[in-house]
Amino acid sequence: MTRPAQLLDRRARRRRETIEEILEVAVEVMTEDGVAALSLAEVARRMGLRPPSLYQYFPSKAAIYNALFAQGARRVAAAAVEAEAAELDGADPLARLRTFQDGFCRWCIENPVLTQLLFWRTVPGFEPSPESFAPAVAHLEELRSRLRAAVAAGQLAPQAASEEAVALFTCLVSGVVAQQFANEPDASYEQGRFTRLVPTVFDMFIARYAPKEHTS
Structure with a gap:
């Protein structure tokens, strides 16, 4: 029974x-x-x-969008952390940040629908609920913490952990993803003409915020 x-x-x-x-x-x-x-x-x-x-x-349809936003925010954050965990040199904050962001970009390219919902205003009038948006806020704080770790290790200048630097970092990364979708939406992450530039974009950010003793 x-x-x-x-x-x-x-x-x-x-x-x-x-x-x-x-x-x-x-x-x-x-x-x-x-x-x-x-x-x-x-x-x-x-x-x-x-x-x-x-x-x-x-x-409602908005409720489905909201649930998908929460799902996508959780999954992209998890993908970034999982990629970082695979980094062998765990003591190197910049190496960890590089793999953290690589995992983020790879997930975005492999999940175009959720990426559009998360990072572009593709649905007029849709706003995620605070609960659904919370994982995205937490992910951004994870990025800030990794930038602060690189600063503490002397790999980046203190300004690299500023809000301006965080904004620049996200602009660079999202720009690569957006260009890939706009020009080669069917290309793989490894073969994409723009996603192949992710390491270069990362190096540009590092050069912009290199410690003063490393800029001469």
Whole structure:
């Protein structure tokens, strides 16, 4: 005999699985039709559901965008940290920062739909909730902490941890990703004409904020 708690767990698991499936299908639709062209009717059709059934899980299209934003923010942050963890020379803050950012850029190129939702205003009027935006804020703080570590190690000048430097760093990185999508959207991260410049962009940032004793 199935106990009430087991029944609730089973229902909760099925609900989580259905939510994940809805989000996966939504990304499929957005990949084919455009990020701003998400259709709940099309998502329901592909899942074999009646459109009103989706409202049991998401009350609106904006709610799906919001859930995808949170999912993307978590995943890109995790990809950056995982890439950094693979860096053998863990004592070198700049080497760790380089792999941290490389993991970020690679994830962006491999996940174009979520990247557009995260970093470009592709959906008119959409604003993520504070809860969904929180992982993005945390990721930016991770970047700041790594810049501060490089400063503490004497590899970068103190200005490298300033808000201006953080803004410049993100502009350089996002510019590479945007150029790749605009010009070679189907190229791999390794073969992309612009993504191949990620190490060069990183070196430019280092040169801009090199310690004074290293600039002569």
